[in-house]
Amino acid sequence: MFSQLWGSMTEEFKPTWEDVAHSHGRKIYNFAYRLTGNPDDAADLVQEVLLRVRKGLPSYQPGSFDGWLWRITRNAFLDGVRKKQRRPESALPEGDHTMLGSSPSPDEVLASVRLSDDVQGALLKLPYEFREAVVLCDVVGLTYDEISEAADVPVGTVRSRIHRGRKMLREMLTWPV
């Protein structure tokens, strides 16, 4: 994988922020979208992370690139949440909110789309630490070690959060027979 390659790279082969944007932009966007259900927040996060990557790359020491990047991503996400809590918005921002878990009329949405909505809706109901662990594992595709580094918690905690998150999802979702 690209990032694994970077992990063993020397200083002169450090990626540029444009490389990071192209290799990880989509993952960062999906991470934020699955955590928030909101395309505007997801787009904001991508921009913020890329700015931080650009600032941080000169001092980045080649090592676990994913760990470094996802720690930045997670911190940027949490900073954004804190900002919003300090200055709550009165209404949802403009944009496509069809993935928020609303209940669309039966004739307009296919079963597969409803399934995605249900899963997305259930994800949004998970407490943050469980949602984050499940999304980083199942949506982003990080290993437990990488999640541990990004979230700054022991691997055992990651393992427990992922399992408990999945268990809560299972309890929340009722599937049509």
Next chain:
Amino acid sequence: MARLIPGYEERGELFSAYLDGELTRDEVALVGEILDGDEGAIAEFHAIREIRAKVRLLPELEVPAALLPDGHLGDRLSAYLDGELVTMEYRRVTRHLVDCPECRAELAELDRARIAVRSLPGVDTGMTGEIPVLAVLPDRRRRRGLVVGGIAATAAAAVLVLGVTLGGGDAPVYSLDDLAARHVARASAEPASSVLPAMIEVSAP
């Protein structure tokens, strides 16, 4: 009753880590032992596998192209100039403009074109109210007349745009605050007044 597994809160946690490929060889063997003949454990294993698959099958969304380094703003530039972007989108566009000289140059050109079109003198038809000829023309002729008029207006605008583009100087440097202030000014400005100084100089024909 579920057996106790050292290091794990419950067997489901072991199954979950097994599905994620996070177990040692010994732990994998342990999973095999637990599942052997225990229907309750097998059902739990399948349930975890099913929910894991459902999350993993969520569609992967495309990141909006304008967020990536060579993605540009396209038709959002005109909306930006016209003060038609909502807050979140406006902020993203402004940020992109700070970092993207190509979009800034395109914005400047669009602004020149916009001002040039808005600066066109009004035509005195010598008539008041409805234009009677259009009212009696058959639909097809009326449409053709409108198309010809549209082409003429577009051509006039294109000449003006070319003129100002060729006369353009060095691209100015913007800051986020600078762009934000100009955007606000743009949204409230009278038609044909420039909020991108040092770039636009439309001389009267």
